[in-house]
Amino acid sequence: MTAAADSPDAYDLAIIGGGVNGCGIARDAAGRGARVVLFEQGDLAGATSSASTKLIHGGLRYLEHGSFRLVREALVEREILWGMAPHIVRPLRFVLPHTPGRRPAWLLRLGLFLYDHLGGRRHLPPTRSLNLARDPAGAPLRDGPSRAFAYSDCWVDDARLVVLNAVDAAERGAAIRTRTKVVQARRSEDLWTVATRAADGAIGHVRARALVNAAGPWVADVSSRITGRNAAAGIRLVQGSHIVVPALFTHDQSYLFQNRDGRIVFAIPYEGAFTLIGTTDRDYVGDPAAVRAGPEEVAYLCAAASEHFRAPVRARDVVWSFSGVRPLHDDGAGAAQAATRDYVLDLDAPDGLAPLLSIFGGKITTYRRLAEHALARLAPHLPCLN
Ligand SMILES: Cc1cc2nc3c(=O)[nH]c(=O)nc-3n(C[C@H](O)[C@H](O)[C@H](O)COP(=O)(O)OP(=O)(O)OC[C@H]3O[C@@H](n4cnc5c(N)ncnc54)[C@H](O)[C@@H]3O)c2cc1C
Known part of the structure; x- marks a missing residue:
């Protein structure tokens, strides 16, 4: 997918990761009028977001772990997503x-x-x-x-859900740059400068007022190695x-x-x-x-x-x-199956400096709510999101 928008001087939001969470955030932010750029190192939904069980579900067994907030949010999302995309979501x-x-x-x-x-x-x-x-x-x-x-x-076609979010984000003006890896991101005052390497080796730079790390399984690596910040949450x-x-x-x-x-x-x-x-x-x-x-x-x-x-x-x-x-x-949690499926949003926004929001956890089912919560966290720093 190529850039749908001319490169502005500085984007409002740069997003690392073209899985369901990155694309969901891109769509929501672009819909609010923000200037958004998203980088995906491979193809959209190339990682976890195409390897799921493909369920839009509350997660019956998470009740055993007392995850009532997550289960309730996910249960409510079922009929919302079914109504939004009945061609790829079905009971x-x-x-x-x-x-x-x-x-x-x-x-x-x-x-x-x-x-x-x-x-x-x-x-x-x-x-x-x-x-x-x-x-x-x-x-x-x-x-x-x-x-x-x-x-x-x-049930959902998980990869198509991701691509449809990216397409909708692009139609609302977002630049979606696939096969473009973020190799470095540095903050100076109120701007991030993001360095990228495309599949053909071309190096690029963009500037953005806020950065979202939605790199899924790579989130900790992107935090420490690429942004030089250690997120408070663990993966x-x-x-x-x-x-x-x-x-x-x-x-x-x-x-x-x-x-x-x-x-x-x-x-x-x-x-x-x-x-x-x-x-x-x-x-x-x-x-x-x-x-x-x-x-x-x-x-x-x-x-x-x-x-x-x-x-x-x-x-x-x-x-x-x-x-x-x-x-x-x-x-x-002790056992892998007992680890929470709920998400945590880690905001790094020291006074006056450009914010970095890192996404930990989440499910396909809750991507839309996660995007809303993510933008609510960024909105005090990025008034265009309000
Ligand atoms: C086996 C399994 C079953 C599941 N079943 C379900 C289910 O039935 N229902 C449900 O709701 N959820 C399910 N999930 C959970 C769900 O799939 C994940 O929570 C979700 O896909 C995570 O999306 P993401 O966008 O955070 O990560 P990802 O989809 O992994 O996206 C992150 C993206 O970031 C990119 N990236 C990383 N580093 C860089 C970089 N430096 N520059 C540019 N791009 C970069 C990666 O290439 C990747 O595409 C399941 C998960 C698994 C593993």
């Missing part, structure tokens, strides 16, 4: 079998009651109980649990992988299974002929660009699916796998 029903020896039925029922009533559900159908011995959703499953709950969330990189296998069932509902280890795994209809199974959760060290689904993760997902489906899922059935790194705010 999806989930079947949650009650497996004896795992979470008790009363706990599932309580969680789903909260899920239905925390807010924002007007058109999505509510939870209901299923008898898997009679319901078609029971047919592809092994004999075992006869009881299940069916509840609502939404925890958690890898999540998915496998794609030939369709395990023919109906259009999805499953949420409880595993022996307490984790949950989704099985979702995918691209007509396939089933998407995910995800894993494990701490990641290394270059986020090099993340791949490892053999032990593939084995874990195959075993998890085979425990529930009649047809065994073997590593040789896997036609594709993909992996991403969740850029989570490090809240000191």
Whole structure:
């Protein structure tokens, strides 16, 4: 994508990162009349924002961790995003079998009651109980649990959501520069000077009154190495992988299974002929660009699916796998799956100096609200955002 605006003397806002958060912020800021430039080192949605489970969801299991603020915000966003982009967001029903020896039925029922009533559900159908011995959703499953709950969330084409935000930002005047890496950003008084290197090696410079670091898994690296500022918040990189296998069932509902280890795994209809199974959760060290689904993760997902489906899922059935790194705010939680999915906005704005806002965590589902919060933090320093 090329620049949609002539280069002004100084932009109001420069954004590092063309994932869902960077593009969401670009769209919102450009819509308010700010002069915006966004740099993406690769392609839009080239990193975490195309490697998600593709759910616009409240996150049922985050209730177990007491993340009521996040779950409520995410639940409300479901119908807003569905209304905004019904061509890439659609309702999806989930079947949650009650497996004896795992979470008790009363706990599932309580969680789903909260899920239905925390807010924002007007058109999505509510939870209901299923008898898997009679319901078609029971047919592809092994004999075992006869009881299940069916509840609502939404599905999204994650990469297209990002691109559509970038296109809309560009139509509102933002300059969206893909394949352009930010290599340095230096602050002098009330301006940032941002140095970039394009794919052909060309070096460029722009100036901006405020800088947003929405570099996802690279956020800490960009903070320390590129801006020379150490953000107060910490990042925890958690890898999540998915496998794609030939369709395990023919109906259009999805499953949420409880595993022996307490984790949950989704099985979702995918691209007509396939089933998407995910995800894993494990701490990641290394270059986020090099993340791949490892053999032990593939084995874990195959075993998890085979425990529930009649047809065994073997590593040789896997036609594709993909992996991403969740850029989570490090809240000191023990297990990777317990680390908060909520976001933290870290503002570095010493008196009179140009602000730097760094984004930690977040979900595809909450990108729009994250953008609103981000601009609310910047608005006192950037009156054009009001
Ligand atoms: C396995 C998995 C499943 C998930 N499932 C869901 C789900 O179902 N629903 C949901 O709501 N959320 C889900 N998420 C979370 C969601 O995908 C992420 O929170 C979100 O995509 C993060 O977006 P981002 O814009 O912060 O980061 P990214 O999408 O990673 O974008 C950051 C961008 O910054 C760029 N960048 C970095 N450094 C530079 C630089 N120096 N110069 C220029 N560009 C740079 C990178 O190339 C990258 O494109 C999932 C995440 C994972 C990993």
